[in-house]
Amino acid sequence: MPLKLQPPRHQTxxxxxxxxxxxxxxxxxxxxxxxxxxxxxxxVLALLQSVGAIGLLGSQISLTAYQAALTNPEFLRSLTLxxxxxxxxxxxxxxxxxxxxxxxxxxxxxxxxxxxxxLPIPHLVGIAGVLLLxxxxxxxxxxxxxxxxxxxxxxxxxxxxxxxxxxxxxxxLWKEIPFITLILLAVLRSINPAYEMQAQILGATPWQRxxxxxxxxxxxxxxxxxxxxxxxxxxxxxxxxxxxxxxPRTLPVLVYRAFTDSDxxxxxxxxxxxxxxxxxxxxxxxxYSWLVSRGRQNxxxxxxx
Amino acid sequence: xxKTVPHSQxxxxxxxxxxxxxxxxxxxxxxxLWLEVQAGExxxxxxxxxxxxxxxxxxxxxxxxxxxxxxxxxxxILNRVPPERRDIALVLQRGLLFPHLTVGENxxxxxxxxxxxxxxxxxxxxxxxxxxxxxxxAQRKPSELSGGQAQRVALARSLIIHPKLLLLDEPLSAxxxxxxxxxxxxxLRLQAQTGVTMLIVTHDQAEAVVMSQRIALMFDGxxxxxxxxxxxxxxxxxxxxxxxxxxVNFFAAEAHGRQxxxxxxxxxxxxxxxxxxxxxxxxxxxxQVFIEGRSQANTLPATVIANRFTGTQRRLTLAxxxxxxxxxxxxxxxxxxxxxSVWAYLPPTALWYFPHSTVPHPVQVS
Amino acid sequence: MLRKGxxxxxxxxxxxxxxxxxxxxxxxxxxxxQLIPDQWTLQHWSQLVSPASRVIEGLLQSLAIALITTxxxxxxxxxxxxxxGVMEFPGKEALKLFLLTPIIVSPLATLMGIQFVLIRLGLNxxxxxxxxxxxxxxxxxxxxVLTSVFANYDIRYExxxxxxxxxxxxxxxxxxxxxxxxGIVVGALFAFLISWNEFLLTFFVGAGRVFTxxxxxxxxxQGGNNGLVAAVAITSVVPGLLFLLLASKALGNDTALxxxxxx
Numbered sequence: 001m002p003l004k005l006q007p008p009r010h011q012t013x014x015x016x017x018x019x020x021x022x023x024x025x026x027x028x029x030x031x032x033x034x035x036x037x038x039x040x041x042x043x044v045l046a047l048l049q050s051v052g053a054i055g056l057l058g059s060q061i062s063l064t065a066y067q068a069a070l071t072n073p074e075f076l077r078s079l080t081l082x083x084x085x086x087x088x089x090x091x092x093x094x095x096x097x098x099x100x101x102x103x104x105x106x107x108x109x110x111x112x113x114x115x116x117x118x119l120p121i122p123h124l125v126g127i128a129g130v131l132l133l134x135x136x137x138x139x140x141x142x143x144x145x146x147x148x149x150x151x152x153x154x155x156x157x158x159x160x161x162x163x164x165x166x167x168x169x170x171x172x173l174w175k176e177i178p179f180i181t182l183i184l185l186a187v188l189r190s191i192n193p194a195y196e197m198q199a200q201i202l203g204a205t206p207w208q209r210x211x212x213x214x215x216x217x218x219x220x221x222x223x224x225x226x227x228x229x230x231x232x233x234x235x236x237x238x239x240x241x242x243x244x245x246x247x248p249r250t251l252p253v254l255v256y257r258a259f260t261d262s263d264x265x266x267x268x269x270x271x272x273x274x275x276x277x278x279x280x281x282x283x284x285x286x287x288y289s290w291l292v293s294r295g296r297q298n299x300x301x302x303x304x305x
Numbered sequence: 306x307x308k309t310v311p312h313s314q315x316x317x318x319x320x321x322x323x324x325x326x327x328x329x330x331x332x333x334x335x336x337x338l339w340l341e342v343q344a345g346e347x348x349x350x351x352x353x354x355x356x357x358x359x360x361x362x363x364x365x366x367x368x369x370x371x372x373x374x375x376x377x378x379x380x381x382i383l384n385r386v387p388p389e390r391r392d393i394a395l396v397l398q399r400g401l402l403f404p405h406l407t408v409g410e411n412x413x414x415x416x417x418x419x420x421x422x423x424x425x426x427x428x429x430x431x432x433x434x435x436x437x438x439x440x441x442x443a444q445r446k447p448s449e450l451s452g453g454q455a456q457r458v459a460l461a462r463s464l465i466i467h468p469k470l471l472l473l474d475e476p477l478s479a480x481x482x483x484x485x486x487x488x489x490x491x492x493l494r495l496q497a498q499t500g501v502t503m504l505i506v507t508h509d510q511a512e513a514v515v516m517s518q519r520i521a522l523m524f525d526g527x528x529x530x531x532x533x534x535x536x537x538x539x540x541x542x543x544x545x546x547x548x549x550x551x552x553v554n555f556f557a558a559e560a561h562g563r564q565x566x567x568x569x570x571x572x573x574x575x576x577x578x579x580x581x582x583x584x585x586x587x588x589x590x591x592x593q594v595f596i597e598g599r600s601q602a603n604t605l606p607a608t609v610i611a612n613r614f615t616g617t618q619r620r621l622t623l624a625x626x627x628x629x630x631x632x633x634x635x636x637x638x639x640x641x642x643x644x645x646s647v648w649a650y651l652p653p654t655a656l657w658y659f660p661h662s663t664v665p666h667p668v669q670v671s
Numbered sequence: 672m673l674r675k676g677x678x679x680x681x682x683x684x685x686x687x688x689x690x691x692x693x694x695x696x697x698x699x700x701x702x703x704x705q706l707i708p709d710q711w712t713l714q715h716w717s718q719l720v721s722p723a724s725r726v727i728e729g730l731l732q733s734l735a736i737a738l739i740t741t742x743x744x745x746x747x748x749x750x751x752x753x754x755x756g757v758m759e760f761p762g763k764e765a766l767k768l769f770l771l772t773p774i775i776v777s778p779l780a781t782l783m784g785i786q787f788v789l790i791r792l793g794l795n796x797x798x799x800x801x802x803x804x805x806x807x808x809x810x811x812x813x814x815x816v817l818t819s820v821f822a823n824y825d826i827r828y829e830x831x832x833x834x835x836x837x838x839x840x841x842x843x844x845x846x847x848x849x850x851x852x853x854g855i856v857v858g859a860l861f862a863f864l865i866s867w868n869e870f871l872l873t874f875f876v877g878a879g880r881v882f883t884x885x886x887x888x889x890x891x892x893q894g895g896n897n898g899l900v901a902a903v904a905i906t907s908v909v910p911g912l913l914f915l916l917l918a919s920k921a922l923g924n925d926t927a928l929x930x931x932x933x934x
Contacts, residue, residue, distance in 0.1 A: 021760035028766055031751035031810050038785060038807050039773045045784030103678055113919060114682045120911030122868040124888040125904040129688025132695055132897060137703040139691040145704040153703050174685065186928035221932030231775030237871045242892055255779050274780030281776040289768060368830045388833035395834035397827055405849040415835035466836060
């Protein structure tokens with residue numbers, strides 16, 4: 001049998017070796033196209049309106065809308081309030097979710113399922129429930145009266161439409177803890193328990209195991225879910241509108257008020273405020289991806305076989 | 306024991322790979338590969354991981370496109386034929402049964418794709434399961450099977466469509482040692498019954514040796530040697546091949562015809578005629594060790610410096626000269642003391658050589 | 672024991688807001704400081720079905736929008752999830768991050784820009800316009816979930832099927848889709864819930880003519896009819912809860928949810 005044998009040749013690939021991954025981009029096209037066209041396009045149009053390039057009141061390019069937005073005496077107070085609500089609600093729900101996920105890790109299916117109960121509930125339903133529960137004439141106030149702990153609804157602390165936005169915070173905790181917990185439970189279950197066992201064998205106490213093994217492995221999951229929740233709360237409109245303080249108002253409520261103002265000239269200011277709000281949220285994504293890329297350098301993604 | 310001679314010795318090879326080349330970003334996965342497989346033959350494509358054997362398999366199956374070269378099966382050029390119309394079946398590691406289908410549905414999958422009716426499919430699937438000794442398993446889910454059973458279902462699933470070529474990717478490597486032998490027997494028996502041409506891809510030289518009639522050895526994207534298992538063992542084409550096949554004894558020597566002189570002036574007699582610098586090799590299990598000397602050529606005085614028992618063998622390290630040691634694997638019934646003086650006999654027929662150069666010399670072909 | 676007690680406490684707190692909702696929906700004149708109403712009534716529930724309350728209209732519009740949005744985002748999310756989950760290509764991380772922007776960045780400015788175009792296209796205040804903007808948050812969720820599912824999916828099943836004679840279309844229908852079905856269910860659940868829950872997007876683009884259930888509830892919440900608010904609120908919970916129950920098995924699939932934990 002004739003046999004042709006080649007001497008071994010080591011060779012790096014010529015240029016043709018790297019085929020252009022057109023197939024991947026083609027598959028991405030619908031999603032990226034729709035999101036780009038709607039979200040990106042919308043943002044560009046808003047930008048053009050805010051500087052007066054297009055719009056109802058002729059087309060004279062100016063930055064007066066931004067000037068009006070930034071000099072609005074309420075702007076800084078609204079921004080502070082929005083950040084306060086988003087930071088406190090996200091921080092608390094993240095910490096409590098980590099605890100709840102660890103509690104549920106070994107609990108049965110029914111318990112996990114019961115803790116997901118608020119997941120499919122619309123925010124507006126939650127708002128209605130919180131109002132009827134926490135308002136001065138709400139169910140808790142009535143219960144305390146029945147127990148003789150308060151003498152009238154005047155004695156009950158203001159928890160909705162209050163200056164501290166307690167109602168808003170409680171609503172977000174109620175709605176977002178099950179969401180983050182659901183994600184963290186999935187992350188926890190994908191962690192090989194052998195790591196924790198190994199740490200235990202090496203002498204780690206339960207607290208040390210959690211702090212040095214479990215928590216670092218949950219890091220990406222915690223960052224991701226808290227990013228989604230922070231973005232959502234920071235941009236939320238109906239919750240602070242219906243449950244929050246009347247003055248100051250959060251940025252989205254401020255934008256809405258300016259947009260629906262009878263003075264049509266305030267529209268450009270509303271859009272400018274909206275753009276500022278978007279830029280702030282974009283900065284959050286940048287900060288997040290920086291945090292994640294810092295963590296990825298020394299960490300391998302956990303992936304199934 | 307089931308190894309059979311190829312069914313038809315036609316002039317045209319059944320599977321013919323001509324000048325097959327595949328580049329991946331940064332590496333040449335397969336470099337100008339030529340290979341012929343006869344109808345009914347079992348050929349093993351052997352090599353370390355990353356040598357390009359899996360890429361070759363994927364090109365034959367049609368899921369990876371070669372950058373150049375042609376693949377011909379049964380006289381038909383396959384390069385532009387989609388995988389589902391190549392008549393080439395694939396058995397991947399661990400069987401890879403579809404988890405959402407029952408065992409019976411898995412076996413009948415290929416028939417369903419060909420539009421065969423339900424009743425006929427079920428009947429043929431059950432018959433096929435019988436052939437792999439899994440009668441009564443049709444309704445089970447793949448998750449309920451053991452590794453060996455899953456592998457057998459995968460075989461049945463591939464053979465039910467009567468492929469022209471069966472590709473097996475590391476078929477035994479995920480199995481336990483004792484299960485391996487059982488599977489190996491089954492594969493060879495099914496091959497004998499159906500006469501299907503088989504190409505086995507593996508990194509395990511033991512698997513290649515027991516399963517195939519010929520071995521094609523691949524390193525770094527290139528084919529190094531294509532021969533019967535015996536020849537690859539006895540007459541490797543270079544040191545890399547020899548070491549991959551478990552060779553451990555290598556000495557520099559000067560050949561003067563059939564007289565080969567080692568560095569310490571010991572002279573060995575060989576069957577091969579050569580002149581110049583060479584590398585001598587001998588398989589460790591071919592060396593015979595005696596306590597008493599014999600007046601026979603190629604018998605060298607030696608000292609035992611290590612003795613390791615492996616269960617089926619006794620692996621001795623023998624010092625022939627100050628800087629010359631030799632591995633000899635003898636039967637475990639022979640026992641030796643460390644430091645004991647013995648005689649090592651290197652049969653002339655077992656001695657093999659490569660010229661001292663990086664380019665492999667032409668191999669004697671069967 | 673402490674562990675069990677804590678879990679029970681969490682569940683009780685999570686269920687607490689439903690208690691006044693249920694009572695109010697059957698209460699007639701429930702004044703402070705009554706703990707339990709004196710009189711019970713079904714009038715709030717009968718009000719639901721009267722056309723004047725627009726609840727049935729809102730329910731049907733919400734359902735139509737949520738279902739169509741879910742199907743469309745599935746059609747778009749499947750190829751994108753496959754590309755990110757299975758393939759390697761330059762700019763992958765950047766594109767993934769880009770797809771994420773609509774669920775992190777406030778949509779207010781974008782909505783005002785989109786409204787500008789939709790008015791000129793005659794789509795403002797139409798179902799189609801509302802569905803289009805609902806795709807903004809649903810596509811990212813769908814893509815994230817499916818990316819994770821595809822990343823944990825063994826592509827060799829498809830190689831295997833092809834070698835057994837399956838055409839690309841047969842591979843998709845007989846192998847790929849059945850194998851990633853749990854991921855599809857989870858992605859669809861999220862898309863449905865987001866669209867079902869959406870208020871702000873509908874409010875801006877619906878122009879008062881598209882009147883979904885959240886719009887009904889938002890309007891009622893600014894009035895004072897607690898009984899009707901409670902009845903509508905409870906009604907709005909039902910479809911999502913049903914979907915969650917149907918999908919509960921798929922939610923046990925950790926790789927699908929893991930996608931949201933790895934954005």
